Amino acid sequence: MSVRLLHNFYNRDVLELAPDLLGKKIIRSINGEVFEYFITEVEAYRGEEDRACHASKGRTKRTEAMYLEGGHIYMYLIYGMYWMFNIVAGTEGIPQAILIRSLKDFRGPGRLSRELRLDKSFYGESLVTSKRIWLENGIEVCDIKKGRRIGIDYAGEIWKKKEWRFFI
DNA sequence: AGCAAGATCGGT
DNA sequence: CCGATCTTGCTG
Numbered sequence: 190m191s192v193r194l195l196h197n198f199y200n201r202d203v204l205e206l207a208p209d210l211l212g213k214k215i216i217r218s219i220n221g222e223v224f225e226y227f228i229t230e231v232e233a234y235r236g237e238e239d240r241a242c243h244a245s246k247g248r249t250k251r252t253e254a255m256y257l258e259g260g261h262i263y264m265y266l267i268y269g270m271y272w273m274f275n276i277v278a279g280t281e282g283i284p285q286a287i288l289i290r291s292l293k294d295f296r297g298p299g300r301l302s303r304e305l306r307l308d309k310s311f312y313g314e315s316l317v318t319s320k321r322i323w324l325e326n327g328i329e330v331c332d333i334k335k336g337r338r339i340g341i342d343y344a345g346e347i348w349k350k351k352e353w354r355f356f357i
Numbered sequence: 358a359g360c361a362a363g364a365t366c367g368g369t
Numbered sequence: 370c371c372g373a374t375c376t377t378g379c380t381g
Contacts (some may be wrong), residue, residue, distance in 0.1 A: 232364070234364075241364070242364090243364080246377090246378070246379095249377085249378075250377090251376080251377065251378085265364085265376085265377095266374095266375070266376060266377095267363060267364065267365060267375095267376090268362095268363060268365055268366080268373075268374065268375080269363090269373070269374030269375035269376070270365080270366085270373070270374055270375080271365050271366075273364065273365085275364090288364055290364085297365070297366070298364075298365075299365050299366060300365090300366075338364070339364070339365095340363085340364050340365075341364060343362085343363085344364095
């Protein structure tokens with residue numbers, strides 16, 4: 190049987206948590222119906238010094254959720270039409286988040302949020318206590334691959350070279 | 358108050 | 370390659 194992942198799972202450095210998310214199950218409850226998805230690709234964004242991270246602009250209304258304790262959700266709208274689903278990592282006060290980039294049957298962060306029906310109303314919600322979305326243990330994964338993060342050419346040489354995208 | 362850009366996607 | 374579409378942070 191599977192149980193919900195709790196604070197001790199999320200309260201780790203984003204670079205440790207990100208690869209560990211691969212193979213985990215996202216449980217989404219919509220109108221009493223429960224759906225399961227497996228995480229297959231993620232990207233880590235780490236602290237105010239990471240110029241690819243939205244928190245590099247500092248603590249603003251938009252980035253506030255990233256400063257919460259690990260296990261919260263950071264949502265944001267991109268290009269005026271796609272919601273990005275991010276899981277906050279680490280301890281309170283240190284901005285770290287992981288973009289969920291692909292699921293087993295759904296590729297692309299915008300498409301998966303549409304499939305899971307995730308939007309602004311999930312901003313700041315806790316995966317530890319929410320009744321409509323949480324994580325459980327899934328399958329053991331081996332042979333985790335990594336590469337550069339996508340779509341962050343603006344971040345400058347040292348940050349765009351970081352291999353902080355993990356996938357299977 | 359106005360503006361440019363964006364952790365994307367789908368169609369040419 | 371390009372347009373859609375709108376929030377955000379920066380500038381003045």
